[in-house]
Amino acid sequence: MDPVWAVDAVAEPPGKGELTVGPTALRIIVGARLRSLREAAVVTALDAGHTIRGSHSKISRMEAGKTRFKLRDVGDLLTFYGIGDDEERAEILAMAELANRPPWWSAYGDVIPDWFDAYLGFEQAAGLIRGYDAQFVPGLLQTAGYAEAVIRLSHENMADPEIVRRVDLRMRRQQVLFRPDPVKLWVIMDEAVLRRPVGSPEIMRAQLRHLIGVAALPHVTVQLLPFCAGGHLAAGGPVSIVRFRENLIPDVVYLEHLMTADYYDRPASVARYWDVMNRLSVLAEPPDATLTLLDEIR
Numbered sequence: 001m002d003p004v005w006a007v008d009a010v011a012e013p014p015g016k017g018e019l020t021v022g023p024t025a026l027r028i029i030v031g032a033r034l035r036s037l038r039e040a041a042v043v044t045a046l047d048a049g050h051t052i053r054g055s056h057s058k059i060s061r062m063e064a065g066k067t068r069f070k071l072r073d074v075g076d077l078l079t080f081y082g083i084g085d086d087e088e089r090a091e092i093l094a095m096a097e098l099a100n101r102p103p104w105w106s107a108y109g110d111v112i113p114d115w116f117d118a119y120l121g122f123e124q125a126a127g128l129i130r131g132y133d134a135q136f137v138p139g140l141l142q143t144a145g146y147a148e149a150v151i152r153l154s155h156e157n158m159a160d161p162e163i164v165r166r167v168d169l170r171m172r173r174q175q176v177l178f179r180p181d182p183v184k185l186w187v188i189m190d191e192a193v194l195r196r197p198v199g200s201p202e203i204m205r206a207q208l209r210h211l212i213g214v215a216a217l218p219h220v221t222v223q224l225l226p227f228c229a230g231g232h233l234a235a236g237g238p239v240s241i242v243r244f245r246e247n248l249i250p251d252v253v254y255l256e257h258l259m260t261a262d263y264y265d266r267p268a269s270v271a272r273y274w275d276v277m278n279r280l281s282v283l284a285e286p287p288d289a290t291l292t293l294l295d296e297i298r
Protein backbone atom coordinates (compact mmCIF):
# COMPACT_ATOMS: atom_id res chain seq x y z
CA MET A 1 0.00 0.00 0.00
CA ASP A 2 1.26 3.46 -0.84
CA PRO A 3 1.96 5.76 2.10
CA VAL A 4 -0.86 8.14 2.99
CA TRP A 5 1.36 11.04 4.01
CA ALA A 6 2.19 13.58 1.34
CA VAL A 7 5.47 15.12 2.54
CA ASP A 8 7.87 14.65 5.42
CA ALA A 9 6.90 18.06 6.82
CA VAL A 10 6.43 18.71 10.51
CA ALA A 11 3.40 20.69 11.63
CA GLU A 12 3.92 24.17 13.04
CA PRO A 13 5.11 23.94 16.64
CA PRO A 14 3.02 25.37 19.46
CA GLY A 15 3.98 28.43 21.46
CA LYS A 16 7.34 28.47 23.23
CA GLY A 17 5.93 28.19 26.72
CA GLU A 18 3.72 25.23 25.93
CA LEU A 19 6.45 23.45 24.04
CA THR A 20 9.07 23.84 26.76
CA VAL A 21 7.00 22.80 29.78
CA GLY A 22 3.64 21.17 29.21
CA PRO A 23 0.79 21.21 31.74
CA THR A 24 1.60 17.74 33.06
CA ALA A 25 5.06 18.85 34.19
CA LEU A 26 3.74 22.23 35.35
CA ARG A 27 1.22 20.52 37.65
CA ILE A 28 4.04 18.50 39.19
CA ILE A 29 6.22 21.60 39.56
CA VAL A 30 3.43 23.65 41.19
CA GLY A 31 2.50 20.73 43.43
CA ALA A 32 6.10 20.26 44.55
CA ARG A 33 6.37 24.00 45.23
CA LEU A 34 3.23 23.94 47.36
CA ARG A 35 4.51 20.93 49.28
CA SER A 36 7.85 22.62 50.03
CA LEU A 37 6.06 25.78 51.19
CA ARG A 38 3.74 23.77 53.43
CA GLU A 39 6.62 21.86 54.98
CA ALA A 40 8.60 25.07 55.50
CA ALA A 41 5.57 26.54 57.29
CA VAL A 42 5.33 23.36 59.44
CA VAL A 43 1.71 22.79 58.40
CA THR A 44 0.15 19.32 58.17
CA ALA A 45 -1.68 18.22 55.04
CA LEU A 46 -4.80 17.80 57.16
CA ASP A 47 -4.71 21.42 58.34
CA ALA A 48 -3.96 22.62 54.80
CA GLY A 49 -6.97 20.67 53.54
CA HIS A 50 -9.26 22.31 56.10
CA THR A 51 -8.04 25.72 54.92
CA ILE A 52 -9.35 25.11 51.40
CA ARG A 53 -12.50 23.31 52.53
CA GLY A 54 -11.00 20.00 51.48
CA SER A 55 -9.32 16.92 52.85
CA HIS A 56 -5.85 15.51 53.43
CA SER A 57 -6.19 13.48 50.22
CA LYS A 58 -7.02 16.61 48.19
CA ILE A 59 -3.76 18.22 49.34
CA SER A 60 -1.90 15.01 48.48
CA ARG A 61 -3.35 15.02 44.96
CA MET A 62 -2.48 18.69 44.48
CA GLU A 63 1.07 18.24 45.71
CA ALA A 64 1.56 15.20 43.46
CA GLY A 65 0.35 17.15 40.43
CA LYS A 66 -2.50 14.69 39.85
CA THR A 67 -5.33 17.22 39.66
CA ARG A 68 -6.17 20.61 38.19
CA PHE A 69 -5.76 23.62 40.45
CA LYS A 70 -8.47 25.95 41.63
CA LEU A 71 -6.74 29.32 41.76
CA ARG A 72 -8.73 30.29 44.85
CA ASP A 73 -7.40 27.20 46.64
CA VAL A 74 -3.83 27.98 45.63
CA GLY A 75 -4.20 31.58 46.79
CA ASP A 76 -5.69 30.51 50.14
CA LEU A 77 -2.86 28.02 50.68
CA LEU A 78 -0.21 30.64 49.93
CA THR A 79 -1.82 32.95 52.49
CA PHE A 80 -1.99 30.13 55.05
CA TYR A 81 1.68 29.34 54.46
CA GLY A 82 2.60 32.97 55.07
CA ILE A 83 3.57 33.85 51.50
CA GLY A 84 2.87 37.56 51.29
CA ASP A 85 5.37 38.55 48.61
CA ASP A 86 3.28 39.72 45.64
CA GLU A 87 5.84 38.64 43.05
CA GLU A 88 6.18 35.11 44.42
CA ARG A 89 2.41 34.71 44.72
CA ALA A 90 1.90 35.97 41.15
CA GLU A 91 4.51 33.55 39.82
CA ILE A 92 2.95 30.50 41.50
CA LEU A 93 -0.60 31.50 40.53
CA ALA A 94 0.46 32.08 36.91
CA MET A 95 2.07 28.63 36.77
CA ALA A 96 -1.07 27.08 38.26
CA GLU A 97 -3.20 28.80 35.62
CA LEU A 98 -0.95 27.57 32.81
CA ALA A 99 -1.06 24.06 34.26
CA ASN A 100 -4.85 24.08 33.82
CA ARG A 101 -4.68 24.85 30.10
CA PRO A 102 -4.99 22.00 27.61
CA PRO A 103 -1.67 21.08 25.93
CA TRP A 104 -1.15 21.32 22.18
CA TRP A 105 -1.57 17.55 21.83
CA SER A 106 -5.11 17.70 23.23
CA ALA A 107 -6.16 18.31 19.61
CA TYR A 108 -5.10 14.69 18.99
CA GLY A 109 -7.08 13.31 21.94
CA ASP A 110 -8.98 10.90 19.72
CA VAL A 111 -5.77 9.03 18.82
CA ILE A 112 -3.89 9.26 22.15
CA PRO A 113 -4.50 6.46 24.67
CA ASP A 114 -4.96 7.59 28.27
CA TRP A 115 -1.78 5.87 29.41
CA PHE A 116 0.35 7.80 26.88
CA ASP A 117 -0.87 11.31 27.69
CA ALA A 118 1.38 11.72 30.74
CA TYR A 119 4.46 10.67 28.77
CA LEU A 120 3.80 13.34 26.15
CA GLY A 121 3.90 15.92 28.92
CA PHE A 122 7.12 14.49 30.32
CA GLU A 123 8.71 14.39 26.87
CA GLN A 124 7.96 18.06 26.25
CA ALA A 125 9.43 19.09 29.63
CA ALA A 126 12.50 16.85 29.46
CA GLY A 127 16.05 18.08 29.55
CA LEU A 128 17.41 14.60 28.81
CA ILE A 129 15.85 11.40 27.49
CA ARG A 130 17.75 8.11 27.55
CA GLY A 131 16.18 5.21 25.70
CA TYR A 132 16.63 1.63 24.55
CA ASP A 133 14.56 -0.16 21.91
CA ALA A 134 14.79 -3.70 20.59
CA GLN A 135 11.98 -3.59 18.03
CA PHE A 136 11.56 -0.19 16.38
CA VAL A 137 13.41 3.07 15.79
CA PRO A 138 12.33 5.36 18.67
CA GLY A 139 9.41 7.65 17.83
CA LEU A 140 11.45 10.85 18.10
CA LEU A 141 13.77 9.59 15.35
CA GLN A 142 11.23 8.09 12.94
CA THR A 143 10.51 9.39 9.46
CA ALA A 144 6.87 9.83 8.49
CA GLY A 145 7.06 6.81 6.18
CA TYR A 146 8.54 4.56 8.84
CA ALA A 147 6.05 5.85 11.43
CA GLU A 148 3.16 4.98 9.15
CA ALA A 149 4.52 1.49 8.57
CA VAL A 150 4.88 0.93 12.33
CA ILE A 151 1.38 2.24 13.05
CA ARG A 152 -0.15 0.00 10.39
CA LEU A 153 1.41 -3.07 12.01
CA SER A 154 -0.91 -2.74 15.01
CA HIS A 155 -3.80 -0.94 13.25
CA GLU A 156 -3.99 -2.69 9.91
CA ASN A 157 -7.70 -1.96 9.43
CA MET A 158 -7.51 1.69 10.48
CA ALA A 159 -8.86 4.30 8.05
CA ASP A 160 -6.30 6.49 6.30
CA PRO A 161 -7.42 9.79 7.94
CA GLU A 162 -6.73 8.36 11.40
CA ILE A 163 -3.36 7.03 10.23
CA VAL A 164 -2.50 10.53 9.03
CA ARG A 165 -3.37 12.03 12.43
CA ARG A 166 -1.23 9.50 14.28
CA VAL A 167 1.73 10.14 11.98
CA ASP A 168 1.26 13.91 12.31
CA LEU A 169 1.26 13.66 16.11
CA ARG A 170 4.51 11.70 16.03
CA MET A 171 6.13 14.26 13.75
CA ARG A 172 5.03 17.17 15.96
CA ARG A 173 6.55 15.46 19.00
CA GLN A 174 9.93 15.65 17.27
CA GLN A 175 9.98 19.44 17.60
CA VAL A 176 11.65 18.90 21.00
CA LEU A 177 14.82 18.10 19.03
CA PHE A 178 14.76 21.27 16.94
CA ARG A 179 13.57 23.99 19.32
CA PRO A 180 15.99 26.66 20.63
CA ASP A 181 16.52 24.66 23.84
CA PRO A 182 16.42 21.10 22.45
CA VAL A 183 16.10 18.01 24.57
CA LYS A 184 19.26 15.91 24.83
CA LEU A 185 18.46 12.51 23.37
CA TRP A 186 20.63 9.41 23.87
CA VAL A 187 19.20 6.23 22.38
CA ILE A 188 20.50 2.70 22.06
CA MET A 189 18.92 0.42 19.46
CA ASP A 190 19.33 -3.31 19.14
CA GLU A 191 20.82 -4.35 15.81
CA ALA A 192 17.55 -6.19 15.07
CA VAL A 193 15.78 -2.81 14.79
CA LEU A 194 17.67 -2.06 11.59
CA ARG A 195 18.05 -5.61 10.25
CA ARG A 196 14.33 -6.40 10.35
CA PRO A 197 12.53 -4.53 7.52
CA VAL A 198 9.61 -2.27 8.47
CA GLY A 199 7.79 -1.08 5.36
CA SER A 200 9.43 -1.09 1.95
CA PRO A 201 13.19 -1.03 1.22
CA GLU A 202 12.78 2.62 0.21
CA ILE A 203 11.23 3.44 3.60
CA MET A 204 14.06 1.67 5.42
CA ARG A 205 16.72 3.44 3.36
CA ALA A 206 15.10 6.82 4.05
CA GLN A 207 14.92 5.95 7.75
CA LEU A 208 18.60 5.06 7.85
CA ARG A 209 19.53 8.29 6.05
CA HIS A 210 17.47 10.20 8.59
CA LEU A 211 19.15 8.44 11.52
CA ILE A 212 22.59 9.27 10.13
CA GLY A 213 21.60 12.92 9.75
CA VAL A 214 19.96 13.34 13.16
CA ALA A 215 22.80 11.49 14.91
CA ALA A 216 25.11 14.27 13.72
CA LEU A 217 23.26 16.82 15.88
CA PRO A 218 25.32 17.79 18.95
CA HIS A 219 22.48 17.00 21.36
CA VAL A 220 21.64 13.57 19.88
CA THR A 221 23.59 10.37 20.57
CA VAL A 222 22.75 7.13 18.77
CA GLN A 223 24.34 3.77 19.58
CA LEU A 224 23.74 0.37 18.04
CA LEU A 225 23.83 -2.73 20.23
CA PRO A 226 25.22 -5.51 17.99
CA PHE A 227 24.09 -9.12 18.07
CA CYS A 228 27.56 -10.15 19.20
CA ALA A 229 27.04 -8.26 22.48
CA GLY A 230 24.94 -11.23 23.62
CA GLY A 231 22.26 -11.18 26.29
CA HIS A 232 21.58 -8.14 28.44
CA LEU A 233 19.28 -6.88 31.19
CA ALA A 234 16.97 -4.80 28.95
CA ALA A 235 15.97 -7.68 26.68
CA GLY A 236 12.37 -7.50 27.93
CA GLY A 237 11.35 -4.43 25.93
CA PRO A 238 11.76 -0.69 25.31
CA VAL A 239 12.86 1.58 28.15
CA SER A 240 12.85 5.38 28.40
CA ILE A 241 14.25 7.46 31.25
CA VAL A 242 13.20 11.11 31.40
CA ARG A 243 15.22 13.68 33.32
CA PHE A 244 13.62 17.11 33.69
CA ARG A 245 15.10 20.58 33.60
CA GLU A 246 13.27 21.44 36.81
CA ASN A 247 15.05 19.85 39.75
CA LEU A 248 11.75 19.70 41.65
CA ILE A 249 10.67 16.76 39.48
CA PRO A 250 12.30 13.34 39.97
CA ASP A 251 13.43 11.25 37.01
CA VAL A 252 10.73 9.03 35.50
CA VAL A 253 11.16 5.60 33.92
CA TYR A 254 8.64 4.81 31.18
CA LEU A 255 8.01 1.23 30.01
CA GLU A 256 5.59 0.91 27.10
CA HIS A 257 3.68 -2.29 26.41
CA LEU A 258 1.24 -3.31 23.69
CA MET A 259 -1.89 -1.93 25.36
CA THR A 260 -0.61 0.02 28.35
CA ALA A 261 2.47 1.50 30.01
CA ASP A 262 4.18 1.62 33.39
CA TYR A 263 5.73 4.67 35.06
CA TYR A 264 8.30 4.48 37.86
CA ASP A 265 9.70 7.37 39.89
CA ARG A 266 10.80 5.70 43.13
CA PRO A 267 14.52 6.43 43.59
CA ALA A 268 15.51 2.76 43.92
CA SER A 269 13.66 1.76 40.73
CA VAL A 270 15.00 4.72 38.76
CA ALA A 271 18.56 4.02 39.93
CA ARG A 272 18.23 0.41 38.76
CA TYR A 273 17.19 1.46 35.27
CA TRP A 274 19.95 4.07 35.09
CA ASP A 275 22.40 1.29 35.89
CA VAL A 276 20.95 -0.91 33.13
CA MET A 277 21.10 1.95 30.62
CA ASN A 278 24.71 2.72 31.50
CA ARG A 279 25.65 -0.94 31.11
CA LEU A 280 23.99 -1.02 27.69
CA SER A 281 25.93 2.06 26.56
CA VAL A 282 29.17 0.20 27.37
CA LEU A 283 28.07 -2.92 25.47
CA ALA A 284 26.88 -0.93 22.44
CA GLU A 285 29.06 0.35 19.64
CA PRO A 286 30.42 3.88 20.23
CA PRO A 287 28.55 6.67 18.40
CA ASP A 288 31.20 7.04 15.66
CA ALA A 289 31.27 3.30 14.98
CA THR A 290 27.47 3.28 15.02
CA LEU A 291 27.36 5.85 12.21
CA THR A 292 29.64 3.61 10.14
CA LEU A 293 27.37 0.61 10.80
CA LEU A 294 24.26 2.60 9.90
CA ASP A 295 25.82 3.54 6.57
CA GLU A 296 26.83 -0.07 5.90
CA ILE A 297 23.30 -1.34 6.66
CA ARG A 298 21.84 1.38 4.43
